[in-house]
Amino acid sequence: MAGVNTAPTSPGIRAQDRDSFGPSTVREEVILQVKDLRTYFTTRWGTVKAVDGVSFDLRKGETLGIVGESGSGKSVTSLSVMRLVPSPPGHIVGGQVILDGVDLLQLSESEMSKVRGDKVSMILQDPMTALNPVFNVENQVGEAIRIHQGLRGKGLLDKIIDALRKVRIPAPETRIKDYPHQLSGGMRQRVVGAIGISCEPLVLIADEPTTSLDVTIQAAYLRLLKEIQAETGLAIIFITHDFGIVAKMCDRVAVMYAGKIVEFGDVRQIFNHPTHPYTEALLSSVPKLEEKTDRLYAIAGQPPALYNLPPGCSFAPRCPYVADRCKEEYPPMFSSEERHVTACWNWDKVGKAQ
Amino acid sequence: MTTSTARRPKVIKGMEHLAVPKDEILLKATGVKKYFPVSRGFSLFGGKANLKAVDDVSFEIRAGETFGLVGESGCGKTTTAKMVLNLDKPTAGDITFEGKTVLKMDSAVRQNFRTNVQAVFQDPWSSLNPRMRVRSIVGEPMEIATTMTKQQITARVGELLTEVGLNPYQANLYPHEFSGGQRQRIGIARALALSPKLVVLDEPVSALDVSIRAQIMNLLVDLQKQHGLAYLLIAHNLATVRYMCHRVGVMYLGKIVEMGDTDPLFDDPLHPYTRALISAALPSHPDIKREEIILPGEVPSPINPPSGCTFNPRCPVKIGAVCEEMKPVLAEEKSRHRVSCHLYEKSKKAAEDVAKAAAAAPAVPSTNGAKQA
Numbered sequence: 004m005a006g007v008n009t010a011p012t013s014p015g016i017r018a019q020d021r022d023s024f025g026p027s028t029v030r031e032e033v034i035l036q037v038k039d040l041r042t043y044f045t046t047r048w049g050t051v052k053a054v055d056g057v058s059f060d061l062r063k064g065e066t067l068g069i070v071g072e073s074g075s076g077k078s079v080t081s082l083s084v085m086r087l088v089p090s091p092p093g094h095i096v097g098g099q100v101i102l103d104g105v106d107l108l109q110l111s112e113s114e115m116s117k118v119r120g121d122k123v124s125m126i127l128q129d130p131m132t133a134l135n136p137v138f139n140v141e142n143q144v145g146e147a148i149r150i151h152q153g154l155r156g157k158g159l160l161d162k163i164i165d166a167l168r169k170v171r172i173p174a175p176e177t178r179i180k181d182y183p184h185q186l187s188g189g190m191r192q193r194v195v196g197a198i199g200i201s202c203e204p205l206v207l208i209a210d211e212p213t214t215s216l217d218v219t220i221q222a223a224y225l226r227l228l229k230e231i232q233a234e235t236g237l238a239i240i241f242i243t244h245d246f247g248i249v250a251k252m253c254d255r256v257a258v259m260y261a262g263k264i265v266e267f268g269d270v271r272q273i274f275n276h277p278t279h280p281y282t283e284a285l286l287s288s289v290p291k292l293e294e295k296t297d298r299l300y301a302i303a304g305q306p307p308a309l310y311n312l313p314p315g316c317s318f319a320p321r322c323p324y325v326a327d328r329c330k331e332e333y334p335p336m337f338s339s340e341e342r343h344v345t346a347c348w349n350w351d352k353v354g355k356a357q
Numbered sequence: 358m359t360t361s362t363a364r365r366p367k368v369i370k371g372m373e374h375l376a377v378p379k380d381e382i383l384l385k386a387t388g389v390k391k392y393f394p395v396s397r398g399f400s401l402f403g404g405k406a407n408l409k410a411v412d413d414v415s416f417e418i419r420a421g422e423t424f425g426l427v428g429e430s431g432c433g434k435t436t437t438a439k440m441v442l443n444l445d446k447p448t449a450g451d452i453t454f455e456g457k458t459v460l461k462m463d464s465a466v467r468q469n470f471r472t473n474v475q476a477v478f479q480d481p482w483s484s485l486n487p488r489m490r491v492r493s494i495v496g497e498p499m500e501i502a503t504t505m506t507k508q509q510i511t512a513r514v515g516e517l518l519t520e521v522g523l524n525p526y527q528a529n530l531y532p533h534e535f536s537g538g539q540r541q542r543i544g545i546a547r548a549l550a551l552s553p554k555l556v557v558l559d560e561p562v563s564a565l566d567v568s569i570r571a572q573i574m575n576l577l578v579d580l581q582k583q584h585g586l587a588y589l590l591i592a593h594n595l596a597t598v599r600y601m602c603h604r605v606g607v608m609y610l611g612k613i614v615e616m617g618d619t620d621p622l623f624d625d626p627l628h629p630y631t632r633a634l635i636s637a638a639l640p641s642h643p644d645i646k647r648e649e650i651i652l653p654g655e656v657p658s659p660i661n662p663p664s665g666c667t668f669n670p671r672c673p674v675k676i677g678a679v680c681e682e683m684k685p686v687l688a689e690e691k692s693r694h695r696v697s698c699h700l701y702e703k704s705k706k707a708a709e710d711v712a713k714a715a716a717a718a719p720a721v722p723s724t725n726g727a728k729q730a
Contacts, residue, residue, distance in 0.1 A: 290571075
């Protein structure tokens with residue numbers, strides 16, 4: 004559509020080549036495998052199945068997006084992979100998380116803390132709470148390196164400066180003495196990123212890392228993550244509610260609803276022909292900068308309470324394609340095309356005009 | 358629910374999905390400034406400086422129109438909204454509502470203003486009093502501003518709740534019994550209680566889940582059509598602004614740098630900052646490849662903004678010394694499309710005129726240039 008993406012830039016505007024921003028160089032080697040993960044919370048209203056049978060795999064150098072609304076279980080999935088679910092009330096009651104051939108759920112707590120921050124690390128949403136206000140940058144970036152690699156003195160310092168340089172913090176030699184309050188939001192999030200990649204992890208989990216950042220700062224940060232990925236072959240799990248970030252960053256997408264993955268496929272498959280009604284609705288309910296519709300597609304109703312899920316498909320009460328069977332039986336995963344699966348009885352009707 | 362339609366949306370061009378605004382100007386802001394005094398360092402003497410949150414902003418909102426203000430955090434859009442709501446007094450400049458200034462109002466004018474200008478806030482969790490029932494929350498404006506009886510108010514609350522897609526019986530519930538989207542509906546019902554003419558929407562959907570946002574945006578568009586409401590929409594999400602607004606102003610560091618009708622502004626942005634902002638917006642499909650303009654550095658401090666054009670240190674198309682020395686002036690470059698940038702002849706000429714006028718009247722103190730216009 005005529006508009007922003009095709010508008011010629013006037014003479015003089017320097018635009019960077021987007022080719023470096025294309026799909027990641029995905030290798031076939033699977034680095035992380037999550038099988039039938041179940042994380043339940045015990046509450047006074049009953050058992051909340053926050054993550055209920057989630058399975059996915061992640062390949063080297065790949066970016067996987069996990070999309071969903073609040074309460075869909077996307078953050079609990081990532082916390083379960085890190086084994087950071089607050090317990091009580093939360094318990095990982097079943098499944099496997101196989102990282103580099105080792106099932107993380109079978110490790111002891113002390114073995115797990117050797118893995119956490121070293122082989123798998125995390126970037127959280129709010130850089131102000133992720134950083135400790137009373138320690139300077141050097142301390143916080145150095146902590147993981149000191150613990151996992153046993154470096155001290157000059158070696159440690161070099162490694163810290165190296166990590167800060169990787170996240171493009173200008174003049175890292177002077178910045179390392181700064182405290183979080185002396186940094187801007189974008190810089191703080193870069194420091195959090197530096198902590199995440201300081202030990203060269205295999206997998207980086209980014210849980211809404213840019214929601215608290217401004218648009219232009221967000222663009223720079225996303226580009227940075229892509230560049231780091233291209234340099235290191237890092238596999239990234241991107242937790243987000245924003246399909247824009249998915250479109251820009253991800254190779255494959257898992258859409259979650261009420262604790263389950265309802266659709267899983269390559270990013271173009273998901274955007275071009277979604278086969279789950281929830282994905283379809285989410286994609287068409289977001290206003291687009293490039294194209295205008297006479298009305299926004301609105302999903303009726305609210306996401307369900309997780310302690311009181313309807314029998315059958317959890318999306319059935321809000322679904323425009325609902326049939327009797329949906330209310331009784333949870334659908335299995337259907338494969339609509341190669342590498343594209345969906346949990347919907349009526350997947351072949353989705354997207355066809357109503 | 359009245360606002361959710363399963364109908365497939367049609368792709369359109371132009372503004373046909375929005376109400377048609379009237380010509381009558383409802384609210385007008387002229388040269389509005391808001392400076393907050395801040396003390397610098399620990400010096401006992403002097404050391405005072407001004408944080409220029411809003412610096413010489415002018416715009417108008419017509420009846421039935423949605424005017425959007427976009428910009429990044431700290432650009433002054435919320436401060437502008439507060440001044441429009443008369444919650445903050447401008448340091449300089451004037452705001453008029455229906456032709457009367459809001460800076461000095463007698464009680465009758467104030468009553469009229471308070472009735473006709475309402476607000477919906479960003480966070481539906483903190484904008485409703487948790488100890489009040491929905492009936493009191495939505496009914497309170499009527500208790501205060503009208504002579505309606507209790508029965509009349511109860512009936513009207515029921516009507517309002519139905520109108521925003523809730524059930525009248527829900528008037529007996531407390532805010533915690535609602536989800537985020539429903540709470541935002543309650544906030545909208547409260548804003549509509551006195552049948553206002555202008556509603557200030559400060560990030561009305563950014564705290565809501567994606568599937569709920571569409572419901573609320575559709576509701577706001579519908580209400581505008583039914584009641585001829587004017588909206589001042591403050592948002593940072595460009596797609597939201599493009600969908601909801603008739604006209605848009607782009608703010609950077611306390612100034613409106615570009616203003617115009619929504620479609621021309623988004624299709625052919627003039628100001629380098631607007632271009633960068635649009636280029637940084639997330640795509641709606643993986644195959645959409647925008648040329649990204651990465652701005653160097655971060656937004657400078659509004660306490661000591663750069664001289665000349667405040668965007669010059671980050672501008673990718675800076676011409677030269679003129680950008681550092683002369684303040685650009687917002688001028689109409691194309692029909693109804695104003696930009697403040699020396700790249701454009703009219704803006705440049707307007708800036709030169711201002712500079713000449715200032716040179717001709719040398720007695721003006723150069724501290725803040727408040728009297729230049």
